[in-house]
Amino acid sequence: MQPPLTPMPEATALELELLLARRRQLITMLVAEKNRLSGLVGPRRVARVVSSITRIIETLEKELKKLDDELKDKIEQSPLWRAKDELLRSVPGVGPGASQRTRLLGGSIMSARWGNSPTTGLRGDRLRGRLTQGRVAIQ
Secondary structure: OOOOOOOOOOHHHHHHHHHHHHHHHHHHHHHHHHHHHHOOOHHHOOHHHHHHHHHHHHHHHHHHHHHHHHHHHHHHHOHHHHHHHHHHHOOOOOOHHHHHHHHHHOHHHHHHHOOOOOOOOEEEEEEOOEEEEOOEEOO
16 A cells, blocks of 8 residues: 655745745854854954854845845745735734745644644643743743
């Protein structure tokens, strides 16, 4: 018995998914560099190292801006994705970043992140008396 075939995602959806994955990678690198810069205090704050980290941060921010613009353009070019975006943004508190992630990650994952439903990562661990999901305490 063979498992059913999983259909390949539409080319545009796949491209958007990969662009969003790259965006997450850039944000991770940006946070790491900013943390590295904030850790340079006292005698560890060498001008050459600070300037190197600052240049990397500027480059990552430029690349992130380009990627955000490209994602926005791709969404606006597709009538289907544009309609989904408008619907999501009509919800109070949902901005451009959240609407991009929700569309591309899927509703169940995002609703769990927003606290609307649990995921399989929900554990019965306690963190200072609060139920936790992974490492994050559920309020």
